[in-house]
Amino acid sequence: MTECPECAASVESHDKVLGEVFPCPDCGTELEVQAVDPFAVQPAPREAEDWGE
Ligand SMILES: [Zn+2]
Numbered sequence: 001m002t003e004c005p006e007c008a009a010s011v012e013s014h015d016k017v018l019g020e021v022f023p024c025p026d027c028g029t030e031l032e033v034q035a036v037d038p039f040a041v042q043p044a045p046r047e048a049e050d051w052g053e
Pocket of ligand 1: 004005006007008009024025026027028029
């Protein structure tokens, strides 16, 4: 388990794989798995995709 870099919510590592992008369950920030042992995440880059408004 680690913490969301945006809101410090607990983020669980189960079923996550290296490079996986998932939303923080608390704040919804897209997080990318940087390492699985120990588990670490960083905010995922967002410039590649534009979902529009
Ligand atoms: Zn968060």
